[in-house]
Amino acid sequence: MSVRVTSDATLEIDGHVFHIDISAIEGLSNYSLLLNNASYEVVIEEKHGTYYALVRGKVHRIKVSDAASTVLPHSANAPPAGEAVIRAPMCGLVVEVPVTVGQAVEMNQIVVILESMKMENEIRSSRAGIVRELRVQAGAMVRESDILAIVG
Numbered sequence: 001m002s003v004r005v006t007s008d009a010t011l012e013i014d015g016h017v018f019h020i021d022i023s024a025i026e027g028l029s030n031y032s033l034l035l036n037n038a039s040y041e042v043v044i045e046e047k048h049g050t051y052y053a054l055v056r057g058k059v060h061r062i063k064v065s066d067a068a069s070t071v072l073p074h075s076a077n078a079p080p081a082g083e084a085v086i087r088a089p090m091c092g093l094v095v096e097v098p099v100t101v102g103q104a105v106e107m108n109q110i111v112v113i114l115e116s117m118k119m120e121n122e123i124r125s126s127r128a129g130i131v132r133e134l135r136v137q138a139g140a141m142v143r144e145s146d147i148l149a150i151v152g
Helices: none
Strands: 003-005 010-013 016-024 030-035 038-047 050-055 058-063 084-087 092-096 110-116 119-124 129-134 147-151
Touching: 110 147
Parallel strands: none
Antiparallel strands: 003 010, 010 016, 016 030, 030 038, 038 050, 050 058, 084 147, 092 110, 110 119, 129 147
16 A cells, blocks of 8 residues: 655555645654544554554554654644644633633643533643633634644
8 A cells, every 4th residue: 555645635555646634643652633624533653663543443553764754744823743732622612711822831720611511611721831822712602623722
């Protein structure tokens, strides 16, 4: 099987072209992948030059033949490597954003309070760092998996 990823966000598999958008989720091995508008969560691990991708409960073995291809593509909206993306775990209303851009936060510190089904949910940072970006404000409605904040 021949697979090629191009710089214009297309994926070619044995001559078939797919449009992709991929972004890191909380670290370097978890990714959110949109493939022709279908959503997938992908976990990628590397061992001895071979990559293993877990997609929908099935492990796929990937051998990279071009060293330049070892860098996974990132969409224009994806944060740089080493930053944590904090996503909405559910649909809801943003009640409060108790942090500001540039603020230092600790691991597990509350960054957003989200109301869903009449319950307030504390959305916490998955790592210590600086709030690099806030993509929501109090009063905003969010969908599941929307990016709320980026901590680096």
